[in-house]
Amino acid sequence: MSRSIVFDSPFLLGFEHTRALIDRAAKAAAEAYPPYNVEDLGEGRLRITLAVAGFTPAQLQVSVEDRQLTVAGRREEAAKGEDAYLHRGIAARGFQRSFVLADGMVVEGATLEHGLLHIDLARPAPETAVKRIPIKTAG
Template sequence: MSRLSAFSSPLLLGFDDIERVLDRVSKAANDGYPPYNIERLPRADGVTGEMLRITLAVAGFTRDQLDVSAEENQLVIRGCQSDDNGERQYLHRGIAARQFQRAFVLAEGIEILGADLKDGLLSIDLARPEPARIVRKIDISTHD
């Protein structure tokens, strides 16, 4: 039995990748750690198009414990804290050393401008250039 989706219309050609991306995003949306914001920024000098910023709350992580990378069409942020291996004796431990991976699927053409860690917040700036409008005339051939 085949699966029906919004992309199974015969008028939507070549959208198989988008369907796979939506499946992947819906599975990853259940994990709420670390919390994050996505905001639209005013345009900066030299940047055409829209500017975006993703900010993740990564309190307790140092710069060396965080990794930001672009993998295919995804922005992947990883954090890895090591346990102190019994060096401390806790009376109460409410702040656990934990690892995370958060991935954001990027549309084609989005550029990652940079990342900044300040006051426990990791900010990643992105730019979405304005797409060029392409109009192409298709010649119609005749066969007699």
Template sequence: MTTAFSLAPLFRNSVGFDRFNDLFEAAARNEAGSSYPPYNVEKHGDDQYRIVVAAAGFQEQDLDLQVEKGVLTVIGGKRDNSSEGVTFLHQGIAQRAFKLSFRLADHIEVKGAGLANGLLSIELLRVVPEEAKAKRIPINGEKPALN
């Protein structure tokens, strides 16, 4: 049973955030292709985020991270089994190839990544340029705002 919910009431008093609503609803949908490998998206402050991907069985050379046009892509390739002569009685550690994509919001930059204890951590930081920051608008100022 799937419970559908809408975040539209949260966005009634906002302008230009329709894209965020779509992103949240897409993330809430349970798509079959997005279940492997499991991952967390964490917020560590106002401008700091981390994506943690469970990459058990993968080494650094088996993983590839790319950012293109605001989309972060994590690709894990199946590595060759170098255990020749080994017969698995049970092979429960999945090492199948995967591809995860994350659409990054405006001004989000990937600052680094690390692999430790089977977890791939990708550090993200929101860097807002000066021209995009809030500006104080004078009321009844000396000069008219529009000529």
């Protein structure tokens, strides 16, 4: 992926993390399977719902690493000739879909229900703390 010209400015020092975040988001946007919804549940809570019909909880994995939520589905390959489909319209392939989370977002849990995987996210209210900075004298 080409580097963003905006972040190559000599006046923007230390923004490598932001550039990497934008690159990860662009890569995640290019994924198309499985389809998903993102719902705003209010009060800083979100729900991501992925259509994962045919997957069991043991075949699904939800993980968070470095503010990136990754959902993966793995299926064991069936032996050749075991299934005789006349038409196969339901996808049986594995997948990996990623979402970049904002600072402070936490995954509350994941539930598989009727072929839909619901992942609940929340942004807890920040704790307000006043930090007093001591003033030193010179000399």
